[in-house]
Amino acid sequence: MSAKTKKKFNWRSFVSVYMTFSGIIIAVSGVILYIAPAGRIAKWTHISILGLEKDQWQSLHTIFTFILVIAVGFHIYYNWRPLVSYLRTRFQQKITLRGEMWLSLVVTVFIFALVLVNIPPFSSVMDLGESIKDTWATKQNEPPVPHAEEMTIKELADAVKRQPDRLIANLTSKGISASAEDLVKDLAEKQKVTPMELFNLMQLKKSEEMPKASSYQGMGYGRMTLEEVCQKMGITPEDALMNLQEAGIMADKDGNLKNLASEYDKLPIDLVNIMKGMKSE
Numbered sequence: 001m002s003a004k005t006k007k008k009f010n011w012r013s014f015v016s017v018y019m020t021f022s023g024i025i026i027a028v029s030g031v032i033l034y035i036a037p038a039g040r041i042a043k044w045t046h047i048s049i050l051g052l053e054k055d056q057w058q059s060l061h062t063i064f065t066f067i068l069v070i071a072v073g074f075h076i077y078y079n080w081r082p083l084v085s086y087l088r089t090r091f092q093q094k095i096t097l098r099g100e101m102w103l104s105l106v107v108t109v110f111i112f113a114l115v116l117v118n119i120p121p122f123s124s125v126m127d128l129g130e131s132i133k134d135t136w137a138t139k140q141n142e143p144p145v146p147h148a149e150e151m152t153i154k155e156l157a158d159a160v161k162r163q164p165d166r167l168i169a170n171l172t173s174k175g176i177s178a179s180a181e182d183l184v185k186d187l188a189e190k191q192k193v194t195p196m197e198l199f200n201l202m203q204l205k206k207s208e209e210m211p212k213a214s215s216y217q218g219m220g221y222g223r224m225t226l227e228e229v230c231q232k233m234g235i236t237p238e239d240a241l242m243n244l245q246e247a248g249i250m251a252d253k254d255g256n257l258k259n260l261a262s263e264y265d266k267l268p269i270d271l272v273n274i275m276k277g278m279k280s281e
Contacts, residue, residue, distance in 0.1 A: 011078065012078040012079070023068065025064045026064050026068065029057050029060045032057050037054065037137070040142075041143075043055075044142075044194070045195075143196070144156075144160050148184060149185040150183070150185065151184055152181050152184070153167055156199075164180040171202060176201065184198060225253065226275070233272070240276075243275055243277055244274055247274045249271070257272075
């Protein structure tokens with residue numbers, strides 16, 4: 001072998017290339033999270049996109065974003081001299097990009113403000129994402145109550161107005177050993193099934209077996225207007241508004257349900273129940 005000098009590892013190039021790859025992963029994961037199902041559906045059914053579940057895409061997006069921030073710091077460090085030289089040259093040229101710089105700043109602040117106040121066209125982009133997320137939801141894959149997978153079997157039984165012993169007996173008949181204190185998600189993982197599949201094994205899948213009080217929970221009404229919620233529930237906006245008014249809630253049929261709930265320190269599902277004629281606790 002010839003005694004050639006081994007080429008020194010170029011950290012500057014490494015950081016630049018890494019930032020490119022990291023940026024691609026952040027962009028792809030961001031798009032997937034934009035269209036991914038809502039958390040209640042993703043955790044209940046373990047739906048995967050491109051082979052990964054929503055939680056995994058969220059982890060990738062978050063971790064690579066953090067590391068990219070660190071990489072940007074190293075990028076500035078390794079390119080400090082060229083950066084300073086560039087800025088010095090620009091200042092010596094009396095900042096020829098002054099107009100462009102100020103316009104960029106104004107546009108950035110303008111977009112930032114519009115996003116915060118949640119008005120079109122940026123609110124429309126977010127609403128579109130929520131609409132896409134809602135297309136994943138069906139009567140078959142909706143959890144019986146919000147965060148059902150985080151509950152113990154006893155808590156789930158109480159939520160669906162059933163006896164824990166009955167649910168456990170149903171599982172036992174399927175060859176699954178369970179106790180009232182077992183978490184639904186842990187038991188499902190142990191049995192290598194989704195929480196939804198485990199729940200179906202409890203023989204409570206049919207909607208007529210579920211209590212009416214929980215039939216509207218977790219349906220993703222938050223971003224709908226009051227009128228759209230009424231259409232989905234099959235009630236008239238007039239009746240819904242009257243029920244809300246009797247509960248001391250002044251509303252408009254074109255108002256956003258999530259915003260209205262926030263105004264009165266309630267959850268969207270609380271307003272849905274009131275609109276339906278159920279008494280608020």
